[in-house]
Amino acid sequence: MRPTDDWTRASNGEFVDVHRELVPYSRALELLETVEREFNVKEYCSGSNAGGRWLFQIFNEEFVRELAHVINTALKETGNEGPILEVMGGDGRLSDFLIQWIEKKIIVTDAKSERYNIAYPKHIERIDALEAIDRHNPSLVIVCWEPQWSMTAFDIVESRVPVVWIGNPDKCGHPDLFDIPHLRRRTRYALSRHDSFAAREFRTDIFLFNCDISWFEN
Numbered sequence: 682m683r684p685t686d687d688w689t690r691a692s693n694g695e696f697v698d699v700h701r702e703l704v705p706y707s708r709a710l711e712l713l714e715t716v717e718r719e720f721n722v723k724e725y726c727s728g729s730n731a732g733g734r735w736l737f738q739i740f741n742e743e744f745v746r747e748l749a750h751v752i753n754t755a756l757k758e759t760g761n762e763g764p765i766l767e768v769m770g771g772d773g774r775l776s777d778f779l780i781q782w783i784e785k786k787i788i789v790t791d792a793k794s795e796r797y798n799i800a801y802p803k804h805i806e807r808i809d810a811l812e813a814i815d816r817h818n819p820s821l822v823i824v825c826w827e828p829q830w831s832m833t834a835f836d837i838v839e840s841r842v843p844v845v846w847i848g849n850p851d852k853c854g855h856p857d858l859f860d861i862p863h864l865r866r867r868t869r870y871a872l873s874r875h876d877s878f879a880a881r882e883f884r885t886d887i888f889l890f891n892c893d894i895s896w897f898e899n
């Protein structure tokens with residue numbers, strides 16, 4: 682019998698959904714280490730969790746706070762008007778968590794591809810990423826886990842607004858994207874479905890395009 686104070690399990694015995702609420706990094710890491718040891722990270726992240734949720738980047742409080750700092754800095758430095766636009770936003774959890782530390786409006790969009798079993802909320806606008814940029818004229822664009830081999834981020838970067846790209850550069854988007862000048866954040870708090878938790882092999886990061894290194898020097 683499993684002890685009832687095991688916070689990693691829901692009442693039905695499944696592992697809890699790490700995105701049900703925003704948890705600290707240490708808690709997300711502990712949960713994923715347990716999932717890796719006792720179950721299977723890929724299955725857990727492919728809907729086999731108490732929320733039935735698909736997970737790509739695993740958001741946690743420190744990661745989202747750092748992201749908010751990066752975004753607020755870029756917006757202050759550019760003085761850009763217009764909303765923040767998240768494209769390919771999936772179930773919208775990133776922006777749900779981010780909004781508390783951001784002063785601008787965030788619009789979340791996604792093409793709602795049938796290739797994924799993501800539970801897309803109704804309020805997320807179904808629209809292609811490039812059309813969304815034309816429609817919303819954003820001050821900054823967020824892209825998290827662009828599908829592998831997609832070249833959409835090239836066109837997004839060409840729009841010249843700051844682009845915050847999150848993911849595993851070996852398995853998301855197109856590798857040639859990283860031939861374009863960019864900054865790599867090297868955050869300590871990036872966790873994802875591609876990581877090996879006990880081995881501490883973390884494969885994702887925050888990458889910035891159309892941003893200047895001097896903005897982040899203080």
Ligand SMILES: C[S@@+](CC[C@H](N)C(=O)[O-])C[C@H]1O[C@@H](n2cnc3c(N)ncnc32)[C@H](O)[C@@H]1O
Nearest residue numbers: 737738769770771791792793794809810825826
């Ligand atoms: C791997 S999922 C990532 C979802 C979410 N960003 C996350 O991290 O949980 C990729 C998403 O990109 C969307 N997508 C793929 N190509 C797109 C495009 N050209 N325009 C808009 N959305 C797109 C898919 O519908 C899918 O929801």
